[in-house]
Amino acid sequence: MTGMTSSARVRLVAPVVVLAVLSLGPLVRVGGLTAGAVVVSTLLWATALARHRAPLAALGVAAVVLGAWWVAHGLEPQRLLPAGVVLLWLLASVADRRPVREVVVATAVVAAVPVTLAVLGLLGRLGGEGVVPLSAVTVVAVVAGRNRRTRRSLLVALEERAVRAERERDAGARAAVAEERTRIAREVHDVVAHNISVMTALADGAGYALAADPERARGAMAQVAATGREAIAEMHRLLGVLRADGEPDDAPAPGLAQLDQLLEQVRSAGLAVTLSVTGTPAALPATAQLAVHRLVQEALTNTLTHADGARSARVALRWGADALEVEVVDDGRGERPRDPDRPAGHGLVGMRERFGSWGGTVETGPVDGGWRVRGTLPIGAQVPA
Structure with a gap:
């Protein structure tokens, strides 16, 4: 048991000790509690300590000890050892942890008990009536062990799939950021x-x-x-x-001056959009204006694509002393079902990346009767390196 934690040792030993003590109770009632019975019962339960590392070997040792007891004392009720149930426990452990051929060997070893009782029954001796129940519990032990093995394999497969999915998701996120x-x-x-x-x-x-x-x-x-x-x-x-899309474009990137044109394009697509500007506008570098333009563009695109029942949207630019707040709110009732053939986009990643490069932030979330995208861009921020 080297290398095991204290809790693992307790889980390994505690059930063995409890069952060993309980198995001595029937011997007290039938008057069969002798020093030899206690020693043999202890040896039988001690084999269960190896049920994880070497269950087949432990089953073989337990079968030899129990067989030697029966040879020496016979099969009279007062001489039967309740500790013999450890054979079924070890059989279930073999079915749980070992390959099929070892399960067959272990089943044959345990099945020798009901076979022996069947022979005794045919000879008219005591014990033949135990053939059916012992055969049944032998089958149950094998089925229970294999079922546990199947469930554990399924859990391992699910965990591996979850880890793989998480890695693929992280790789997709990194690829989206890079793109x-x-x-x-x-x-x-x-x-x-x-x-x-x-x-x-x-x-x-x-x-x-x-x-x-x-x-x-x-x-x-x-x-x-x-x-x-x-x-x-x-x-x-x-x-x-x-560059990945051919020749460079000599036209400058869109900025605040192109917002009206953007909103007109969205209106032509069937979404009523209004624009409000409050405060005193300040001069913004071209790339900062591009970040604002892309945020409004992405938010309205998401409204057209994903917002279920959206009829209108409001775009607000609020100029403050230190920052520009950009807010886009729609009246969609929720997200419509996504087309499974359409790959998931990375618009939120892009918005946060753009504003983050200027020291700004982007928040998204539901509001009463719709969805809101709000970005805050510091005014007077240095051009990002």
């Missing part, structure tokens, strides 16, 4: 490339517009332009490999 970051990097690439292109053009013009020390100014502006061009080339080299 969304790739998409974000692609869009950041477009926005920054557009702005740097504008900067380069302005720097070229400024180089010719300055009047004071035109040669030096022209040289400095030329250097700015060269640096801008070099930055564009380097950015294309480092981030362009993230």
Whole structure:
């Protein structure tokens, strides 16, 4: 029993001790409680301590001990040992833990008892009436052991399936995050490339517009332009490999100015959408505006796709001193059944990833009569690295 915890030892030993003590009670009533009966009963129950590690060997030892007792004392009722029931326990353990061929051997060993009684009955000797009940309990022991083995195998298979499903879910989540970051990097690439292109053009013009020390100014502006061009080339080299959809798009990414166009597209799809703006708008970087635009877009797309019975939605931009709060609320009654052929999306992952890159948060959940998506974006946050 080395390597076992104290609780495991208790579970192994306690049932053996309890049953050993209880098995001595019938011997007291029939007057068969002798020193030899106590010793043999103790030996029989001691074999049950090996029911987990070596059940077939333990069954063989118990059968030899019990057979030797019967040979020495016969089968008179006062000489029968109740501890012999340990054979059935060990038979169930063999059926539970060992392969089929060992179960057959163990069943044959235990079945020798009713076979012997049957022979004695045919010879007209005492004991023949016990053939039927002993045969029945032998079968029950084998069936109970195999049933327990089947249930344990099923539980192990279910646990393995659950672990595998959890790993696949985590892998899917990581893949979704990686895919969304790739998409974000692609869009950041477009926005920054557009702005740097504008900067380069302005720097070229400024180089010719300055009047004071035109040669030096022209040289400095030329250097700015060269640096801008070099930055564009380097950015294309480092981030362009993230593209997976062909040629780059020269148009800037959508921002707050494109929200009206987005809402008009949603209205044309049959969902009545209203937009309210409160507070004093502040200047937001292009990628921050992109995050807001994508949150509204994803929330309204989920309403059209998943909200059961949704007829309208409200989009609210609340400008505060330190943060912009974006809220999208629909009146859907709940989530309609998802098409099993349609793969699950990762829109929530994307929204949280975008706002998280700016130090913001995204919350989703039900509200009275619908569903709400609310994002908070700090104003004046630094451009994420």
